[in-house]
Amino acid sequence: AQRVTQPEKLLSVFKGAPVELKCNYSYSGSPELFWYVQYSRQRLQLLLRHISRESIKGFTADLNKGETSFHLKKPFAQEEDSAMYYCALYGQNFVFGPGTRLSVLP
């Protein structure tokens, strides 16, 4: 079975503060991990994927196979980062976590 958990439903930070959105997964094989973002009234869109080891909009995520985690981080949050963030795993198919709503306060 494949499962994604995101322990925080809501995360509020002040502008300029660091952000970490947690994601843990379970899958018996070798998964591919992704982060998706949904801004208000927009469709879900890919933020980043672990295989690319890229930084998008200042966000990074490192796959830790020992801890089965793929936490999303940004050193300095911006107000425009306020959105719903979903961690997703591709094993046999695409499975999503319950999401974390990030609110960046001015």
Next chain:
Amino acid sequence: NAGVTQTPKFQVLKTGQSMTLQCAQDMNHNSMYWYRQDPGMGLRLIYYSASEGTTDKGEVPNGYNVSRLNKREFSLRLESAAPSQTSVYFCASTDGDRDSPLHFGNGTRLTVT
């Protein structure tokens, strides 16, 4: 390039009515997915089609049927709508490679009264 197109955008049904949600993609993707999005539950997989001619159940398939009409189109049918099916439905597609992301439609907001 439209990407993934879903119709309708909004729909209100009475309990027991039926309807079909349409989804089409123009990216020549092999795999297509249907999810429902509910507050606090995230996106839950209803059905997916790994390739043309195949469909498989996801996490919450009960009360739904799907048809992969051709490579472009993947429809979701509610035969007898129930209030528990009130949700936002998203269609998505991908070329099927393991590291390829999903591309989403804009969603269909369905209310069952």
